[in-house]
Amino acid sequence: MSSYLTSVLIFTGINLIAVLGMFLLMGLTGLLSFGQVGFMAIGAYAAALGYTKFGLPFGIGLLIGIVISLLVGLVIGTVTLKLKNDYFALATYGFSEVIKNVLIYFSSFTGGSMGVFGIPASVTLPLVAVIFLVGLVITRNFKVTKLGRNSLAIRNDELAAQVMGINVFKHKLSVFLLSAVFGSVAGSLLAFATYYIEPNLFDWNRSISLIVIVFFGGINSLTGAVTAGLALTLLPEVLHFGAEWRMVIYTFIIIVTMIFRPTGLFGRWEISGRQMMDWFRNRGQRSAARGRG
Amino acid sequence: MVAYLSLHDVCVSYGRNQVLHNISMNVEKGQIVTVIGANGAGKTTLINAISGALRYSGQIRFKDSPAPFPAYKAARAGIVQIPEGRRIFPNISVAENLTLGAYALKDKSQFASRLEAVYKLFPILEERKDQAGGSLSGGEQQMLAISRGLMSDPELILLDEPSLGLAPLIIQEVFELIKSLKEQGMTIVLVEQNAKMALEIADWAYVLENGVFVAEGSGKELLADDVVRRAYLGVKEV
């Protein structure tokens, strides 16, 4: 495999891990968060600074990132999850901006807007692939756990869920923290997939692209989110226009899709082993019938 | 002779859920026509169809041409709906509510005289003209809703549950007013759960059940009808 392709796939995989976190939050709580990049920044800086300042290996940095993300997430989640819709989106945007500005401001430790240099690009494709698959399995199965089912009940009708005795706030917080972990892990991987990181890597545009990917695939379809994540991350690579025109076409496709198919490309559709079996069986029967006819 | 307002095989569906089934009815000019029926029978849907506020199949004709669509065109053609629950604008003043009511008034020079007439009819509205619409009591809000509808000099008034949530004394007043509107030459379609009072003032009436007309007749006939008495007038033994 060419090194170009490998690196494209590594970044795609990292993006997909962040998308999974976003999908969990949006799919299960209906909340739109601009905070995901904040957690990515925490994960990235924990891993990067852990290495450059203290010589900690990647694994330890990743864990530290997760712990910090959980602690920060606990605080941010506690104060923001009581808010609704636009308010929540705004408050989380404020959070990620604050993180970005803290990283810029405390430059003696974080390197400021110059960023952190000298991170070994030691993340390999198999590592990303394994972490992504683990994340996928967790996300896929989360919906059928009690926590997941209750969360869906909350999304559909918060009041009814409350009446049924579900602790709405606690559920939202759990999902928020889980998605923060996904974000943090993606961030740590990103730091070790490049040689350097800077605060502006974790800006508004990245938040938006995560949100748009989930909407593009459909917030009710994991298959959709992953496919959209793959397509929309690879698409700019495939479209060999000038770099600027790629983004124009990319955003244009997104707008058109949102207008003409607002439930996302995939709606509620999911790939499952059973469906595929059914499909093959039906195909078999059809061709058998054709054979008889 | 074609009726002033006529409906022919009107059907309305919300998604897969059909609410009105082949409704046909006629309203003559200057009449009060009442539609009675239980909650969820499709009364508001019927009123909204005549108002042009939702899509329907079938024909609605007004003054011998297809009824205007959508709602704002119907209102400009003289068909005014006074909606269920009043729906006055709570955040703007009483006077501003009335100004918007006159939006469809063709001859704007009439505005002052119509406003005066409305204030004469309901002096309380003039007293409260600078207050926010939402600060009025239920009865006052109904008066405002009717006044707002009258500001545009309508020909056909569609009244949706005007008695809902009002004290008996005020209901009496509202019905007196409806009668006086008829005397002034307006045509009225009145949809009500309060069947007794509605039938008493009706020239002609329909009974709507699950989106179908199950009976029709003059107000008096229906008041005397056993089935109607049991189902809608709360009479247990006949």
Next chain:
Amino acid sequence: MVKCLLLQQIINGLSLGSVYALIAVGFALVFSILKFSNFSHGSVIMLSAYLGLWFSNNFNVGLLPTLLVCILGGGTLAVIIEKIGFKPIRDKEGPLIYLFVVSIAISMFLQYLMTALLGGRFFIYKPLLKTSAWRVAGLTIPVVNLAMLGASVIALAILLYVLYRTTIGIAIRAASTDLFTPNLLGINIDLVVSVTFFISGALAGISGLFLGMSLNVYPQLGGLVMKAFIATVIGGLGSLGGAVIASFMLGLLETMITAYIGGAVTPMVSFAVMILFLLFKPEGVAGLLGLSSGTTTQKL
């Protein structure tokens, strides 16, 4: 001398606040009737700045004709965005969050489009004003700031007149509580929505011109919509009066912090204030003052 500096900062803060107010009011106006945060508002600002630049350079005209072109151009652009981007979703009765996301996608699209067409570089307005700064009693006040303040105050006064003294303005205020009933009164609600977007875009056009004159023109200029966003939250989403007061407060606060503490912490402080309001006073300044602006301060 210290007093003079302070006075100068106050004037600068007020003029910055006045531009925030123009943007915030346009933003709040759309929010008040359609109940979503319209991020494409920023692209209208950015494109108006380019439009004003092109017009003033090509036709060699002064401030007033350019201002007029920006007002008309911004208004028209906002209406076009509504018709293409939001109307189809509103007609399908899609959830509000879709309108929000599409507005973000539109703002990204237009930003990248301008980058692709003209490059990311800065364009500079030729001087539209005869003098660049006034020196009065030891103060140095950029004239563009004064023009900005003056134009904003006039625009807001006209807006107030339209909303409270014209039928269409009353209809806009009524539509903030009910988009259905106006139809029953003969009011074409789509027209009301279009007029609202036109007003919102016209205000964005004014701010685009002045921002372009003072900060130069570049594709990310629309990012300033975020400040207006913060101001509308502090003001109380949907409340116009609250948005105006909060904008001036924010303008002053930012100028003071930049002058006396340092520009690096300014964004953090703004966001911190916003989050504090969200948490402890979600109905914003409007709620604090018991302000009723004619539009609702409806909670989401």
